[in-house]
Amino acid sequence: MQFNTSAGPFLHHDNSVSKVMRQVLYALIPGIITYVYFFGWGIVVNIVIASITALICEATMLWLRKRPIKPFLTDGSALVTAWLLSSALPPFLPWWMTVLATGFAIIFAKHLYGGLGYNPFNPTVAAYAMLLISFPVEMTQWPALASLSGHYPDLMQSINIIFIGQPIGFTLDAITSATPLDTMKTALTQFKTVGEIMNDPLFGNFVAAGWEWIGLSFLLGGCWLIYQKVTTWHIPIAVLSGVFLISSLFFLFDSDIYPSPLFHIISGGTIIGAFFIATDPITAATSNRGRIIYGISIGLLIYIIRTWGGYPDGVAFAVLLMNMAVPLIDYYTKPRVFGH
Amino acid sequence: MIQLWPFHGGIEPKSYKTLSNQVAIKKAGIPQFLTLPLLQHIGEPTKPVVNIADKVLKGQIIAHCENEDCSLSLSAPIHASSSGTIVAIESHAVPHPSGLNAPCIVIATDGNDEWIERFPLPNYTDIEPDIVRNYIAQAGIVGLGGAGFPSHVKLVHNNIDTLIINGAECEPYITCDDRIMQEHPADVIVGAQILLHVLGGAKNCIIAVENNKPQAYKTLSNLAQGNIAVVQVPTLYPMGGERQLIYTLTGKEVGRGKLPASIGIVVHNVETTRAIYRAIYQGRPLISRAVTVTGTGLETPQNFEILLGTPMEFILKQCNPKSNLKRLIMGGPMMGFSLPNNKMPIVKTTNCLILSDKEEVKPLQMPCIRCGACAQACPINLLPQQLYWYAKAKDLKKIQEYHLFDCIDCGCCAYVCPSHIPLISYYRYAKAEIRANEQESKKSESAKHRHEFRTFRLERIKAEKKARLQKLKSKSNASKESAIKAALERVKAKKQAIIIQHLIDNSSDSHLQ
Numbered sequence: 001m002q003f004n005t006s007a008g009p010f011l012h013h014d015n016s017v018s019k020v021m022r023q024v025l026y027a028l029i030p031g032i033i034t035y036v037y038f039f040g041w042g043i044v045v046n047i048v049i050a051s052i053t054a055l056i057c058e059a060t061m062l063w064l065r066k067r068p069i070k071p072f073l074t075d076g077s078a079l080v081t082a083w084l085l086s087s088a089l090p091p092f093l094p095w096w097m098t099v100l101a102t103g104f105a106i107i108f109a110k111h112l113y114g115g116l117g118y119n120p121f122n123p124t125v126a127a128y129a130m131l132l133i134s135f136p137v138e139m140t141q142w143p144a145l146a147s148l149s150g151h152y153p154d155l156m157q158s159i160n161i162i163f164i165g166q167p168i169g170f171t172l173d174a175i176t177s178a179t180p181l182d183t184m185k186t187a188l189t190q191f192k193t194v195g196e197i198m199n200d201p202l203f204g205n206f207v208a209a210g211w212e213w214i215g216l217s218f219l220l221g222g223c224w225l226i227y228q229k230v231t232t233w234h235i236p237i238a239v240l241s242g243v244f245l246i247s248s249l250f251f252l253f254d255s256d257i258y259p260s261p262l263f264h265i266i267s268g269g270t271i272i273g274a275f276f277i278a279t280d281p282i283t284a285a286t287s288n289r290g291r292i293i294y295g296i297s298i299g300l301l302i303y304i305i306r307t308w309g310g311y312p313d314g315v316a317f318a319v320l321l322m323n324m325a326v327p328l329i330d331y332y333t334k335p336r337v338f339g340h
Numbered sequence: 341m342i343q344l345w346p347f348h349g350g351i352e353p354k355s356y357k358t359l360s361n362q363v364a365i366k367k368a369g370i371p372q373f374l375t376l377p378l379l380q381h382i383g384e385p386t387k388p389v390v391n392i393a394d395k396v397l398k399g400q401i402i403a404h405c406e407n408e409d410c411s412l413s414l415s416a417p418i419h420a421s422s423s424g425t426i427v428a429i430e431s432h433a434v435p436h437p438s439g440l441n442a443p444c445i446v447i448a449t450d451g452n453d454e455w456i457e458r459f460p461l462p463n464y465t466d467i468e469p470d471i472v473r474n475y476i477a478q479a480g481i482v483g484l485g486g487a488g489f490p491s492h493v494k495l496v497h498n499n500i501d502t503l504i505i506n507g508a509e510c511e512p513y514i515t516c517d518d519r520i521m522q523e524h525p526a527d528v529i530v531g532a533q534i535l536l537h538v539l540g541g542a543k544n545c546i547i548a549v550e551n552n553k554p555q556a557y558k559t560l561s562n563l564a565q566g567n568i569a570v571v572q573v574p575t576l577y578p579m580g581g582e583r584q585l586i587y588t589l590t591g592k593e594v595g596r597g598k599l600p601a602s603i604g605i606v607v608h609n610v611e612t613t614r615a616i617y618r619a620i621y622q623g624r625p626l627i628s629r630a631v632t633v634t635g636t637g638l639e640t641p642q643n644f645e646i647l648l649g650t651p652m653e654f655i656l657k658q659c660n661p662k663s664n665l666k667r668l669i670m671g672g673p674m675m676g677f678s679l680p681n682n683k684m685p686i687v688k689t690t691n692c693l694i695l696s697d698k699e700e701v702k703p704l705q706m707p708c709i710r711c712g713a714c715a716q717a718c719p720i721n722l723l724p725q726q727l728y729w730y731a732k733a734k735d736l737k738k739i740q741e742y743h744l745f746d747c748i749d750c751g752c753c754a755y756v757c758p759s760h761i762p763l764i765s766y767y768r769y770a771k772a773e774i775r776a777n778e779q780e781s782k783k784s785e786s787a788k789h790r791h792e793f794r795t796f797r798l799e800r801i802k803a804e805k806k807a808r809l810q811k812l813k814s815k816s817n818a819s820k821e822s823a824i825k826a827a828l829e830r831v832k833a834k835k836q837a838i839i840i841q842h843l844i845d846n847s848s849d850s851h852l853q
Contacts, residue, residue: 006702011755016760
């Protein structure tokens with residue numbers, strides 16, 4: 001009797017790239033729901049726009065590059081980019097900016113470098129940084145919390161703002177505001193103390209109204225990813241430690257001009273950055289020691305850019321800078337081989 | 341309770357062991373023909389000492405090591421597994437990953453299963469360890485865990501203080517060691533005592549059993565006494581790897597290029613230990629072994645005691661194979677290899693046969709996403725994703741800097757890879773390529789030497805010839821010159837004589853005048 005022969009091993013874990021990507025999408029859901037609760041349906045509209053754009057760009061690029069379309073289109077990596085980008089963009093961003101950013105992420109940051117697995121820079125972050133540099137005003141315009149503006153942007157209202165640019169029955173200014181991070185940065189330049197600034201209702205009772213719950217929801221999803229072994233704890237914990245260490249140091253030095261470590265961890269993109277963006281395996285360091293160095297450096301850079309740089313948030317630039325350092329980190333953090 | 345040291349990485353695949361570990365080991369019977377390859381172990385092949393048409397008895401040596409004294413060579417003799425007639429000594433398909441044929445001795449059995457005269461050594465404690473070791477070498481015993489390293493080579497007594505009996509059996513599906521420990525615990529323990537004696541009185545013996553075999557652990561613990569300890573180790577593949585097991589039990593790392601003996605440790609497999617017991621107490625050489633015959637393609641998977649050389653077909657038939665079979669694997673599903681047909685013989689390294697009726701679904705290979713799951717799983721702490729990268733780029737220098745040759749082929753990386761990259765195949769390719777290159781450069785090196793020597797030799801001959809010619813020439817020149825000179829001289833002398841004569845004549849004339 002004849003049999004088929006092939007090379008071992010003949011057992012395989014039921015893991016796959018598409019499963020990993022699916023799990024990342026699931027993990028984003030709690031954060032997105034909380035986002036909708038506080039800032040309205042804009043994020044959902046953005047997710048739809050970005051997903052459609054991402055899939056079209058992905059399919060086109062695969063076709064142009066003569067790669068099999070179905071397996072790569074269904075691997076979920078384009079959707080992860082789309083969802084992550086939408087979670088980081090302002091919910092009222094004009095639709096064409098979302099399309100532009102998603103297209104940039106998939107075409108330039110991903111496929112022109114060789115597609116899945118070959119991109120040195122995180123596509124989400126590259127696209128986000130591109131928008132931030134090109135459209136700084138739109139990129140800092142966030143919906144005002146319903147509790148503060150008295151208006152909750154529902155699905156129709158969000159669609160109106162995103163596609164037409166004008167809300168119905170309001171001026172755009174009436175229902176948008178700056179983010180806590182932005183407000184803090186601007187106010188500090190006007191020589192107010194952190195204590196005075198934090199009296200603004202924008203900061204709520206804790207450190208940033210609404211943002212604290214969104215941050216905690218993304219944290220929940222991130223912890224689930226670690227529990228599911230989709231990612232290891234090294235990078236998220238290192239990023240948070242980096243932010244915590246340097247912000248504590250300056251906070252203890254002078255709490256009037258340096259906000260608390262909790263403020264830095266909860267507000268802005270720190271948590272989503274630590275658990276979902278810095279952990280992108282393709283662009284991160286691979287050894288555990290390397291991951292800790294990579295994470296801590298991102299944490300430090302986030303704080304440095306926020307405090308002394310020109311932008312209110314520093315997650316995107318911190319990640320991009322450390323993406324560049326990955327080959328170097330990997331080279332110098334090779335683990336000790338058994339018996340050597 | 342001894343302290344255990346968890347090694348890095350490892351995987352916990354589904355075990356599939358209950359398929360075959362529920363019933364006792366069965367004797368498989370005598371097939372019509374036995375096909376015994378001359379090489380069934382790691383090392384040098386044996387050479388036949390019988391001729392076609394010779395009658396042989398069960399246990400008779402039919403192929404001997406090249407060296408007169410087997411204990412001195414990395415080889416083990418082959419014995420007739422049953423009585424009968426030698427019908428062929430020829431090339432035959434053998435179960436080897438290369439898929440190449442190899443020389444075999446074929447015996448047509450007579451069904452009498454008649455033994456040759458046996459000389460057991462039950463009083464081995466009174467005999468010099470070296471002589472017992474020699475006896476074990478003559479019995480053809482090799483490592484039965486799957487590697488097939490001649491056992492006597494690992495029984496040299498130079499400061500060995502710990503003997504480890506490997507009953508981890510970490511590969512999924514395989515249960516023959518489990519059954520042996522349950523059914524023949526006394527054989528294993530007495531075998532261990534023999535080994536302790538041969539090793540010149542090693543102080544400790546640890547029998548290590550994975551904790552997914554509680555029955556085997558219990559049975560052995562009840563019998564173990566004195567300096568023999570039975571220890572449960574975690575169920576974690578590749579726990580049964582020699583160096584992983586040593587680390588787990590002692591915390592000592594034995595790297596590549598070092599032997600466990602260098603730190604005073606020797607490891608032998610459970611079934612090997614039993615084979616040694618049977619050789620010493622029953623005078624029975626290695627003519628059969630326990631094999632797990634299992635897989636979804638069989639109605640009644642189970643363990644068999646099978647005569648070496650039995651065709652696989654003969655065994656598989658006894659397990660009620662289903663129709664529409666797809667794949668046959670020898671060894672475990674992690675490190676075993678697939679066979680093209682079921683006509684091949686059972687050899688000393690066949691610990692398991694897995695027959696599957698399921699088509700293997702090879703999922704599409706995706707690009708590496710650098711997730712590092714492979715590095716987390718690697719028991720050697722390598723960076724498999726970097727090795728893959730360099731193998732793909734054919735950067736054979738860089739891949740060695742990342743310690744390719746420390747890789748033990750365990751397959752953990754390929755098992756966990758979410759992109760389904762056949763990592764082990766890439767490493768095998770790179771290893772083969774490097775070895776081929778080394779051979780090539782050795783060959784060209786020696787060719788260069790030969791060429792240089794030839795040039796040197798030709799030059800020398802030429803030089804010698806020239807020198808000789810020169811010598812001859814100068815000699816002949818010299819003689820010519822001297823002849824001319826002599827002639828000239830003679831002429832001159834003659835002339836002078838004439839002149840003198842003339843002068844004399846003239847003077848006499850003048851005198852006379």
